[in-house]
Amino acid sequence: xxxxxxxxxxxxxxxxxxxxxxxxxxxxxxxxxxxxxxxxxxxxxxxxxxxxxxxxxxxxxxxxxxxxxxxxxxxxxxxxxxxxxxxxxxxxxxxxxxxxxxxxxxxxxxxxxxxxxxxxxxxxxxxxxxxxxxxxxxxxxxxxxxxxxxxxxxxxxxxxxxxxxxxxxxxxxxxxxxxxxxxxxxxxxxxxxxx
Numbered sequence: 001x002x003x004x005x006x007x008x009x010x011x012x013x014x015x016x017x018x019x020x021x022x023x024x025x026x027x028x029x030x031x032x033x034x035x036x037x038x039x040x041x042x043x044x045x046x047x048x049x050x051x052x053x054x055x056x057x058x059x060x061x062x063x064x065x066x067x068x069x070x071x072x073x074x075x076x077x078x079x080x081x082x083x084x085x086x087x088x089x090x091x092x093x094x095x096x097x098x099x100x101x102x103x104x105x106x107x108x109x110x111x112x113x114x115x116x117x118x119x120x121x122x123x124x125x126x127x128x129x130x131x132x133x134x135x136x137x138x139x140x141x142x143x144x145x146x147x148x149x150x151x152x153x154x155x156x157x158x159x160x161x162x163x164x165x166x167x168x169x170x171x172x173x174x175x176x177x178x179x180x181x182x183x184x185x186x187x188x189x190x191x192x193x194x195x
């Protein structure tokens with residue numbers, strides 16, 4: 001069973017395209033974007049990347065440099081060690097993507113998800129995935145918050161959010177347990193909230 005079937009992916013992608021068209025043509029959104037750009041932040045991250053880090057932390061993953069050259073091994077320890085970091089939640093290449101061999105000069109990802117048939121581009125897949133997470137968490141792209149505040153919002157959606165952020169070939173129960181363990185380790189969730 002795959003996380004997202006082709007029909008849902010295409011519907012999500014069309015909704016994402018409409019959202020971008022609406023956000024770029026709306027004066028209010030444009031004004032809001034200017035205000036967000038002026039606010040200080042320590043790093044910018046896609047929501048699903050944060051959830052990946054928390055789930056990996058819950059499983060005890062040790063971060064090592066990746067053959068693709070991305071910066072996960074640099075960003076993850078910083079994020080986990082300081083929950084007061086100000087993060088800008090984005091719907092484009094983020095600080096983890098930095099250095100990746102698949103990142104094009106225009107900031108788009110050229111990689112594909114070969115484990116799905118047909119194989120969508122990671123860029124399109126991740127844009128739909130993060131759009132769904134923004135909706136689920138009632139957060140707009142460009143929001144600047146602390147890691148702690150973001151994880152509190154995530155904790156309110158656990159269980160449930162794992163249905164959105166489980167990767168292809170990963171079980172939802174595995175993702176849920178990783179998220180719960182990671183949130184407990186970071187002091188966001190109490191042991192009594194174990195599922």
